[in-house]
Amino acid sequence: MPTSAPLVSAPAATLVGRRPAVGADRLIADLVPPPRFDQVRFSSYVPNPAEHSQAVARDRLEAFAATVGAPQKKGGGLFKKKAAAPSAGGVYLDGGFGVGKTHLLASLWHEAPAPREKKAYGTFVEYTSLVGALGFATAVERLADFALVCIDEFELDDPGDTVLVSTLLTRLSDRGVKLAATSNTLPDKLGEGRFAAADFLREIQALSSRFDVIRVDGPDYRHRDLPTPPAPVAEDAVRRTVDERAAATLDTFDDLAEELAAVHPSRYGALIDGVSAVGVTGVRPLDDQNVALRLVVLIDRLYDRKVPVVASGTPLGELFTPELLRGGYRKKYLRAVSRITALARDGVALAEAEAEMEAEAEAHADSVAVPAAL
Known part of the structure; x- marks a missing residue:
């Protein structure tokens, strides 16, 4: 399940417009397992x-x-052969x-x-x-x-x-x-x-x-005993969900694709620093390989950091056109679909939780208003 975040009832920020600066020292310091794998150990690996x-x-x-x-073992002797x-x-x-x-x-x-x-x-x-x-x-x-x-x-x-x-x-x-x-x-x-x-x-x-x-x-464990990929969230539900979540972002799909072209992929991790959820409206199938490959890198960074994705538009399972899936980067696109599907499940859970809280708030308001009307 996605991590919790306080409700804020304010318009979400955007990924568009960020220009993170990443120096060489951070690139070295960042060479550690991502947050998704902070706690994994051999003992926690559950074989099928x-x-x-x-x-x-x-x-x-x-x-x-x-x-x-x-220490590496070293052979002795004056006439020893070069070690393999x-x-x-x-x-x-x-x-x-x-x-x-x-x-x-x-x-x-x-x-x-x-x-x-x-x-x-x-x-x-x-x-x-x-x-x-x-x-x-x-x-x-x-x-x-x-x-x-x-x-x-x-x-x-x-x-x-x-x-x-x-x-x-x-x-x-x-x-x-x-x-x-x-x-x-x-x-x-x-x-x-x-x-x-x-x-x-x-x-x-x-x-x-x-x-x-x-x-x-x-087989892919992400789909072992799990339901089919979730349906897209309605656009107004995407907006409500991210507006009510601290440190969430909201962008249109086309704007985000354009932004990724202006930021080097090595900075995509920094692009989502501190982001608790990503809302995207107007998702559509991609047929441009350059755009698709940039999106794959972003999806990998989101997956590493366990950032839920709340999206409207085309189902995420149809993000890449059949033409792209028949090409040389097919394996990347399939991995990205697998990962974005997992994040979308977390996004749907956020949207459903927000809808439940909104319904409870409305019911409470109605129960308080009835005595006043009497």
Whole structure:
């Protein structure tokens, strides 16, 4: 359920018009699991009983966590051969979206026996943004001091960015940094929940021998035993809901899309700093890939921070046109739909709670007015 916030009965603020400034130090400091995963641990990961690989993945990753910060073994002898890259230098969680890979990755970060300031956690996009802000050499130097670097949602659909991050990880691995990564694949690739390990290992090339692949099978847990995506909220209900909630925002869909074009994706997290709920009116299907990809990044940041979304217009399950879903970024769009659906459920709960309170207030006013009329 969404977190509570005081009622304010005032017009909501907007995301449009914000221009957050994000420096390099904040980009480094922000490399921690997002609020949604603050409290996750291996013990709180609940494997699907029908998917044995999930429990196995948890146990293998927990064993890997114990190696973080441990001194590397060194061979002796005057004529010893050059040491091979350690097979346990990195782990890759291979599975479809919604099987708990991020939960496991965040648990690794939390439970690895190294100080917080020696562990980094971020999405693929956050690492590319970091390199863009600091420059490649400086990013390597800043991260080489870490014991563990976790990369969630490693992306394989942009060759330039893939080579960039692969090279970054190679440099870090050479410096003894432990690595852990996940990526998402289409649920219909080789069947529901099957995988991109071969693609991942091919794209990271020389680094691939240093990764152990851990498979995580299963359907998207966000839709396990849950109802179908909620219907859109009426526009007047969207407005009432966010107006009554402290630190909520309200924007039209088109205005928000235009605003995202003016803010670098690395700043989308800062864009929603302190926001308790996001109201959006006039949602419509997107057929522009640039707009759609920016919205995907925003949805990821909202999901990370557990920010409810209250939306009117087109059902969120139809946010991306069939043409986009047939393209090369299909996996991103499906993940975004899965996540925005979860946030929309929280948004509907907010709207229903506000409607109930309004009805109770009206009933109370009526009960007080009746004696006066008599």
